Amino acid sequence: MTELWDAIVEAVRLIVSLDPEVMEIARRSLAISATSCTIAILICLPLGSLIHFRRFPGKKLLISVIQTLFSLPTVTVGIIVFVLFRRVGPLGELGLLHTPVVMVIGQAMLITPVMLGLIISALSGVDRAVSETATSLGASRFQMMVVTVREARYAIMTAVIMGFGRAISEVGLSMMIGGNIAGFTRTITTAMLLETSRGDIELAMALGIILILIALVINVALNRLQQK
Amino acid sequence: MRKATCYVSVWVALVSLLVMAIGCGGQGAEGAGLLQPKGRLRLATTTSLYDTGLWGYLEPIFEEKYGVELDVLYAGTGIALEYGRGGDVDVITIHSKTREQQFVAEGYGVERVPFAYNYFLIVGPEDDPAGIKGMTPEDAFKKLAETGTASFVSRGDDSGTHGKEKAIWKSAGYDDYEAISNAGAWYIEAGSGMGPTLLMASEKQGYTLSDMGTFLSYQGKIDLVPIVDQGSILLNVYSAIACKQSKSLDMATNLVNFLVLPEIQELIGNYGTSQYDVRLFTPCAGAEPQS
Numbered sequence: 001m002t003e004l005w006d007a008i009v010e011a012v013r014l015i016v017s018l019d020p021e022v023m024e025i026a027r028r029s030l031a032i033s034a035t036s037c038t039i040a041i042l043i044c045l046p047l048g049s050l051i052h053f054r055r056f057p058g059k060k061l062l063i064s065v066i067q068t069l070f071s072l073p074t075v076t077v078g079i080i081v082f083v084l085f086r087r088v089g090p091l092g093e094l095g096l097l098h099t100p101v102v103m104v105i106g107q108a109m110l111i112t113p114v115m116l117g118l119i120i121s122a123l124s125g126v127d128r129a130v131s132e133t134a135t136s137l138g139a140s141r142f143q144m145m146v147v148t149v150r151e152a153r154y155a156i157m158t159a160v161i162m163g164f165g166r167a168i169s170e171v172g173l174s175m176m177i178g179g180n181i182a183g184f185t186r187t188i189t190t191a192m193l194l195e196t197s198r199g200d201i202e203l204a205m206a207l208g209i210i211l212i213l214i215a216l217v218i219n220v221a222l223n224r225l226q227q228k
Numbered sequence: 229m230r231k232a233t234c235y236v237s238v239w240v241a242l243v244s245l246l247v248m249a250i251g252c253g254g255q256g257a258e259g260a261g262l263l264q265p266k267g268r269l270r271l272a273t274t275t276s277l278y279d280t281g282l283w284g285y286l287e288p289i290f291e292e293k294y295g296v297e298l299d300v301l302y303a304g305t306g307i308a309l310e311y312g313r314g315g316d317v318d319v320i321t322i323h324s325k326t327r328e329q330q331f332v333a334e335g336y337g338v339e340r341v342p343f344a345y346n347y348f349l350i351v352g353p354e355d356d357p358a359g360i361k362g363m364t365p366e367d368a369f370k371k372l373a374e375t376g377t378a379s380f381v382s383r384g385d386d387s388g389t390h391g392k393e394k395a396i397w398k399s400a401g402y403d404d405y406e407a408i409s410n411a412g413a414w415y416i417e418a419g420s421g422m423g424p425t426l427l428m429a430s431e432k433q434g435y436t437l438s439d440m441g442t443f444l445s446y447q448g449k450i451d452l453v454p455i456v457d458q459g460s461i462l463l464n465v466y467s468a469i470a471c472k473q474s475k476s477l478d479m480a481t482n483l484v485n486f487l488v489l490p491e492i493q494e495l496i497g498n499y500g501t502s503q504y505d506v507r508l509f510t511p512c513a514g515a516e517p518q519s
Contacts, residue, residue, distance in 0.1 A: 087315040087473065095475070097316055098270065098299060181299045182284075184268075194302075197424040198279070199449040 007205030014206055015213075026210060029187040030218075032100055033168035036107035040115050040163055043108075045156070048119035049145055063120060069113035078176030081106040085177065098179040103187075106173045111163040118162055122155030123148060157226040161219060168215060188214075268297045269479050270317040272308035274388055275421030277321055277466060280441040280508055282499055289495075290486055296479055302421065306386030312336055315473030318480040321487075323388035323439075323466045337469035338477075343487040344496050344509040345465045345517045348392055350456035351426070351443055352378075352435035360435075365459040366400035372435065373402065376412050379434025383425050384409075384417030388464075393437045396461055426450050439464050441508040445500065465517060466509070488514045 014022045051062065083089050085097045096102040126148050134144045149156065171189035178185035180194060188211045195204040273283055283300050291298050301308075301317060305324045311317040313336050320337075322328060331337045350360070350368055358378035360368035372380050383390040394405050402408050409415055416432070418425040422442040429436035430450035443454075468487050470480035486492055493511035500508040510517070 098301065179299070179301045181301060184297070184299055197421065197427070199423070199427050199446070 003201055003205065006202045007209060010202050011206035011209040011213075015210065022207070022210065024183070025186050025188055025191050025207075026214060028100065028185075029168055029189070029211070030214060032103050032174075032187065033107060033164060034218075036104045036111065036167050037160065037164040039104070039108040040111050040167075041160060044112060044115040044119050044159075044163075045149070048116050048123065049149060051116075052120050052123040053145055053148075063117070066113050066117045066120070070117060072110065072113060074110060074170045074172035075176060077106055077110045078173040081109065081173070081177045097177060098181060098185060100178070100185055103174055103178045103185060106177050107167045107170065110170060110173055111166050114166055115159050115163040118159035119156055122152040122159060125155055126151045154226055157222060161222055164218065164222075165215065168211070267295075268299055269319065269476055269483060270299045270301065271319045271321065271483065272301045272303040272311045272317040273320070274305055274308065274322045274466070275302055275423065276323070276389065276439040276442045278302045279421060279423040280445045280500070282441070282496070282509065285499060286487075286492070286495070289492070290483060293486070294479065294482055298483075304383070304385040304387035304421065305391065309336075312469070312471040313473065315471060315475065317471060318474035318476050319468060319470055319483045321466060321468045323464055324391045325465060325467075327388075327391070328467050328469060331469060336472055338472060338481065338484075340467045340469055341484050341488060341514050342465050342467045342512055342516055343493070343514065344511050345463065346440045346507070346509050347457065348389070348437055348439055348462040348464050349443065349454050350435055351429070351438055351452040352455040353433040353451070354453050356455060358435065361455050362458075363456055365396050365456055365461055368456045369396055369400045369402075372414075373400075373408065373411060376414050379414050379416060379429075379432045381416045381418050381425055381429040381432065381434050381436040382409070383422070383437075384419045385421070387421075389422060389437060389439060392461075392464070396437070399461055426452065441500075444504045444506070444508060447504075463517070465512070 013019075051059065081102060082097070084091050085094065085102050086092055087095070087097070096105075130151050131144050131148050134147045139147065169189065171193055174180070174185070174187050174190050175193065178187070178190065180186050180190040186194075188207050192204045192207045192211075195201075195207065271283075277283055278300065287298050287300060290296075301311070303311065305322040305327065308317070308320045308322050309327060309331055312320045312331065321343075325340075328337070328340045332340050350365060352358070352360075358368075358372055358375055360371050363371065372378060382393055397405060397408055409417060414434075416428070416434070418428050420428070422438060423446060425436055426438055426442065426446050427450060430452050433451070435455065436452075443452075468484045470477060470484050474480045487496075490513075493513050496509050497507060497511045
């Protein structure tokens, strides 16, 4: 257990001294996950609304499939993205393998099912009376949808927090398509894996603590938005 | 509408922060940055060259000299060759002579350029439970297989070291590698790089085959000692090959040539000597060393 205490001390030291390497990978983790989360929101909010508000055959099946994809392993997405973006793959010409850009794409793919499913669930949770009242007061279809989304904003924000959490904590995908290249695609989670495999347990744990702290700060910020 | 504007402006602010963060991410110095991997050379290196820190040492020197960003990928020989074939990396540095020659013969590599060598050794717990100290590598392996009680941790990852291990088994008379790997609970396939494999062997107080460089650089983290270190089969030659599928073949060739420059050869030879009192790597400037 002394390792845990040493790790906490090390984490504090790294933060306070603004250790450049740690700052660099922390900033990268944050940038990549926040970007992929934003992209996912831009896809999932309209798409989720579309799926929720429309009737179409196979809707229940689609939602089941989306929820099944919650369990999609990060390495599975990693393999798919790897096969797509390697030089001999269909998107190989872009030369994006082992770059932060492909990590953003991969993470966005990873968290889209979760965010989509939770947003649909959030919208379903809104009382029917809300949309019916809006329509009866003369709201257009679009205005009705906006009102419902507003009503569900608390749960939708939870979906966003969930998606971000999944993105920043994943390691399998980042390792496979990012390559853990020092100074370029190394993130907190991949660095933790490396340091553990090197036997540098304290540093790995310290990085883990820093990751949790970042998640805490983000969550507090998003929570404030949630309460508004 | 006020609330919506507030919402939107917060998101816009966050997004622009992100864009700035990404834009200034990485080294920041190269204009190309993250979106276009221009000015970046990709190297897949065998894990034993990485775990010793040799690449961490040479990387800035190369980057300074040629003004490119060198991306070093930690990969076993098997994956490195796969990346090289597909053109996902520009240069590979590995240590498996037959597979290197095949790689070049099949047209994927320009030329096999040996640049340094050291030796493998069998390491194990100090009390040597299998009693193999001082034996030849082949006899030691035979004894391990026959007694079947002491653990042996194999790389199990199709790496150069793994290839050498298989070669020793073959030389010891065990042609069927499948049989050995299924021989019993004593044979453990780690599926990891050299560093993690050493750590695992130390945890289990078992034996493993390691290159000298990684073993030395892990002193203090592992509880293992050299057990068998004599035998011509233990020669370990590192070569660099520029990959023909690369989009930066000129720079790739620069890296290969860089490794055999006299001043770099000297640096390689001296690497780690102050720390370990012994050479981690012996330079061999493009010529195949005789054991």
